[in-house]
Amino acid sequence: MTLVVDRVTSGYGDRSVVAEISFTIEPGRIMALFGHNGAGKSTILKSLLGLIPVSSGTITLDGHNLERLPVTERVEHGLRLLPEGRGVFPELTVEENLAVVSAANPGRDGGAITASQVLELFPALAERRQALAGNMSGGQQQMLALGLAIIGSPRCLLLEEPSVGLQPDLVEHLFAQISRICRELGVSAILIEHKIASAMKIVDDVLIINTGEVVFYGSNEETRRTDIWKFF
Numbered sequence: 255m256t257l258v259v260d261r262v263t264s265g266y267g268d269r270s271v272v273a274e275i276s277f278t279i280e281p282g283r284i285m286a287l288f289g290h291n292g293a294g295k296s297t298i299l300k301s302l303l304g305l306i307p308v309s310s311g312t313i314t315l316d317g318h319n320l321e322r323l324p325v326t327e328r329v330e331h332g333l334r335l336l337p338e339g340r341g342v343f344p345e346l347t348v349e350e351n352l353a354v355v356s357a358a359n360p361g362r363d364g365g366a367i368t369a370s371q372v373l374e375l376f377p378a379l380a381e382r383r384q385a386l387a388g389n390m391s392g393g394q395q396q397m398l399a400l401g402l403a404i405i406g407s408p409r410c411l412l413l414e415e416p417s418v419g420l421q422p423d424l425v426e427h428l429f430a431q432i433s434r435i436c437r438e439l440g441v442s443a444i445l446i447e448h449k450i451a452s453a454m455k456i457v458d459d460v461l462i463i464n465t466g467e468v469v470f471y472g473s474n475e476e477t478r479r480t481d482i483w484k485f486f
């Protein structure tokens with residue numbers, strides 16, 4: 255399912271924070287969203303998911319216009335947010351976390367990803383299925399959050415700084431898992447990340463914004479040939 259964002263402008267109240275944002279992500283591909291603090295990265299994700307309204311522009315997922323739909327319907331279409339911080343229920347076990355989210359996301363067309371498939375995809379979670387999520391390490395909690403995000407029929411993951419608080423080796427591991435999930439399931443992703451060198455190992459395309467406007471959009475290869483630091 256191709257995500258096409260075309261000239262989206264949005265913000266808070268009367269204040270536009272991001273303007274005329276455009277990009278396209280094909281299934282199975284990952285786009286990095288880079289920019290300095292306060293550039294508007296999270297605002298773009300919130301606009302895609304419908305947490306804040308867009309004032310102009312269109313968002314289509316495989317041809318379906320999403321920009322006027324409520325959050326619940328956008329989730330049904332396959333948009334999934336992995337929020338900054340731990341997107342898990344700390345007082346529930348791994349299994350209970352998976353059960354709660356499965357109940358809320360039955361998925362569509364019989365091809366939905368179930369809790370048991372998530373445990374097959376992440377053996378480290380299967381080993382800890384009875385553990386309380388809140389007692390697990392940061393890396394394990396992030397893996398569970400990723401597992402929860404793909405239950406049902408995900409099409410596009412919105413990943414908000416998933417590496418925050420993780421040791422460098424765990425960051426590499428998590429990113430490898432994100433890459434594998436996207437390629438294997440044909441799910442696209444937007445990755446907001448400050449750890450640019452690590453992100454560059456898994457992303458296909460890069461969008462850089464500065465004070466709410468796109469200042470660079472290119473493939474991984476083009477990004478590596480460009481002095482991107484001037485855009486921050």
Ligand SMILES: Nc1ncnc2c1ncn2[C@@H]1O[C@H](COP(=O)(O)OP(=O)(O)OP(=O)(O)O)[C@@H](O)[C@H]1O
Binds near residue numbers: 271289
């Ligand atoms: N709920 C809100 N109400 C009003 N203004 C907000 C709100 N959230 C963010 N902003 C403003 O929108 C601008 C962009 O913020 P945003 O969180 O999108 O940036 P960001 O690029 O994600 O930053 P960071 O890397 O620090 O998370 C900032 O000026 C911020 O103060």
